[in-house]
Amino acid sequence: PVHEAPPEAPAGPAELWPEDEELARSAPFAHAMPIPPVLRPTSVTASSELYQLRMAETQVEIVKGLQTTVYSYGGCFPGPTIRALRGREVVVQQTNALDVSTSVHLHGGNVPSRYDGLPMALIDPGESREYRYPNNQVAASLWYHDHAHGKEAENVYRGLHGAYLLSDPHESSLPLPNGEFDIPLLFRDARIEADGTLRYVSPYECPHMLVNGKERPHFAVAARKYRLRVYNVAPNRHISLRFADGAHFIQIASDGGLLAAPVPRDELTLAGAERAEIVVDFSRYAIGSSVVLENTAALESERPEVLRFDITRKADDPSRVPGVLATLPPVPKGMVEREFFMQTFPDTRINGRKYDPDRVDVETTLGTSEIWTIHNWPNRKPAGVFHAPHSFHVHLVQFRLLDRDGRPPGPAEAGLKDTIPIYPGETVRIAMTWGDYSGEYVYHCHHLVHSSHGQMGRIDVLPADPEEQAEPEKPAAP
Numbered sequence: 001p002v003h004e005a006p007p008e009a010p011a012g013p014a015e016l017w018p019e020d021e022e023l024a025r026s027a028p029f030a031h032a033m034p035i036p037p038v039l040r041p042t043s044v045t046a047s048s049e050l051y052q053l054r055m056a057e058t059q060v061e062i063v064k065g066l067q068t069t070v071y072s073y074g075g076c077f078p079g080p081t082i083r084a085l086r087g088r089e090v091v092v093q094q095t096n097a098l099d100v101s102t103s104v105h106l107h108g109g110n111v112p113s114r115y116d117g118l119p120m121a122l123i124d125p126g127e128s129r130e131y132r133y134p135n136n137q138v139a140a141s142l143w144y145h146d147h148a149h150g151k152e153a154e155n156v157y158r159g160l161h162g163a164y165l166l167s168d169p170h171e172s173s174l175p176l177p178n179g180e181f182d183i184p185l186l187f188r189d190a191r192i193e194a195d196g197t198l199r200y201v202s203p204y205e206c207p208h209m210l211v212n213g214k215e216r217p218h219f220a221v222a223a224r225k226y227r228l229r230v231y232n233v234a235p236n237r238h239i240s241l242r243f244a245d246g247a248h249f250i251q252i253a254s255d256g257g258l259l260a261a262p263v264p265r266d267e268l269t270l271a272g273a274e275r276a277e278i279v280v281d282f283s284r285y286a287i288g289s290s291v292v293l294e295n296t297a298a299l300e301s302e303r304p305e306v307l308r309f310d311i312t313r314k315a316d317d318p319s320r321v322p323g324v325l326a327t328l329p330p331v332p333k334g335m336v337e338r339e340f341f342m343q344t345f346p347d348t349r350i351n352g353r354k355y356d357p358d359r360v361d362v363e364t365t366l367g368t369s370e371i372w373t374i375h376n377w378p379n380r381k382p383a384g385v386f387h388a389p390h391s392f393h394v395h396l397v398q399f400r401l402l403d404r405d406g407r408p409p410g411p412a413e414a415g416l417k418d419t420i421p422i423y424p425g426e427t428v429r430i431a432m433t434w435g436d437y438s439g440e441y442v443y444h445c446h447h448l449v450h451s452s453h454g455q456m457g458r459i460d461v462l463p464a465d466p467e468e469q470a471e472p473e474k475p476a477a478p
């Protein structure tokens with residue numbers, strides 16, 4: 001239903017979690033939702049922008065009226081948005097003023113190995129490191145986040161995540177909503193104690209859902225179309241978003257860029273690290289009314305309402321969603337096949353092994369196309385044990401989903417992907433081509449508690465050798 005916007009958040013104690021005295025309680029929609037600031041370059045050359053960021057502890061207000069200490073990039077929670085243009089290099093100098101080691105990964109980025117932000121490429125406390133991003137891929141909603149070996153789950157949870165929006169001439173030529181009508185929305189869960197402490201706990205104990213760093217905010221919009229870049233930056237959870245009135249919206253992009261054509265939807269499920277861009281038309285609502293976005297994957301202990309849009313004004317709307325958005329590259333034809341078993345029993349592993357930075361799990365060659373079959377193992381749920389979904393992510397490449405339990409993907413999953421959910425018992429097949437960089441990379445579960453506990457493998461991409469390429473590799477034995 002469409003509600004009349006209350007003049008202000010209801011006063012008095014919130015109705016949440018009456019039995020849990022430890023938790024911060026907050027009135028719903030008490031905050032105005034902030035938009036993470038766009039980072040300004042410290043210098044600009046003919047072909048690049050230079051940025052400086054400092055990772056440090058910062059005090060922020062997540063729940064209204066409480067101060068919470070988080071880890072931040074540049075004092076912002078989430079980190080500031082980096083805007084990049086295809087063909088212009090972005091150089092980020094990261095300084096670690098925290099007392100834990102960090103590593104900064106550009107998620108979804110086509111980036112040389114030494115700038116990828118690998119688990120062992122640590123920035124120790126007090127140190128700095130320079131990352132150079134070539135931006136030689138199509139426009140996409142990427143993000144940067146921590147990847148320090150064994151610590152990524154906690155570091156991301158404590159705040160080390162931010163949006164990286166890459167645009168290109170084709171995408172900017174489309175008549176999509178832009179400027180102030182193009183908004184990143186970073187969703188994540190948290191547990192805030194009554195004294196404001198951000199407690200690092202399992203995702204099943206995290207009842208606060210944050211959007212752009214605020215718990216259940218409201219956002220004033222004009223009665224027109226918006227482009228919303230929806231990120232699930234929750235370290236360990238799926239979210240499923242829908243409007244409380246069932247309103248439809250249009251998905252225009254997935255992880256790695258625009259879809260071939262718009263896809264009408266009424267619900268959006270994102271596993272950890274997945275992104276989707278949607279266009280929502282608020283002109284269907286009366287000025288002065290509101291519509292609430294709900295997370296239907298909320299825990300029983302949680303409220304499903306996560307964000308309220310208040311329609312506060314009229315605005316011109318020259319934007320539209322074209323019927324054709326992009327020409328996708330052909331789906332890679334695999335020359336090499338590999339098989340992966342993602343297991344949670346007896347603990348999190350891939351193919352029976354935990355991540356070892358000194359062991360090469362996948363060796364391949366630049367230019368090779370591969371098909372990976374990935375199982376959420378076992379295929380049948382063992383009685384009495386929780387069988388976790390996984391969110392499978394591969395560095396360096398944008399891959400394509402071939403099928404899920406033998407069924408071809410729907411149009412929303414048929415575009416460029418770097419992260420794919422695999423539900424209990426499921427098998428997915430993906431296809432990718434190794435290019436443009438040789439070197440060391442990783443693949444892992446993006447439920448970061450799983451990757452922090454070793455559900456990760458190492459890939460070495462060797463430079464192409466024309467003599468060896470004449471003989472195609474044989475499929476690896478399962």
Ligand code: C2O
Pocket residue numbers: 105107145147273393395442444446
């Ligand atoms: Cu978003 Cu290896 O990570």
Ligand code: CU
Pocket residue numbers: 342348388389390391445446447450451455
């Ligand atoms: Cu997992």
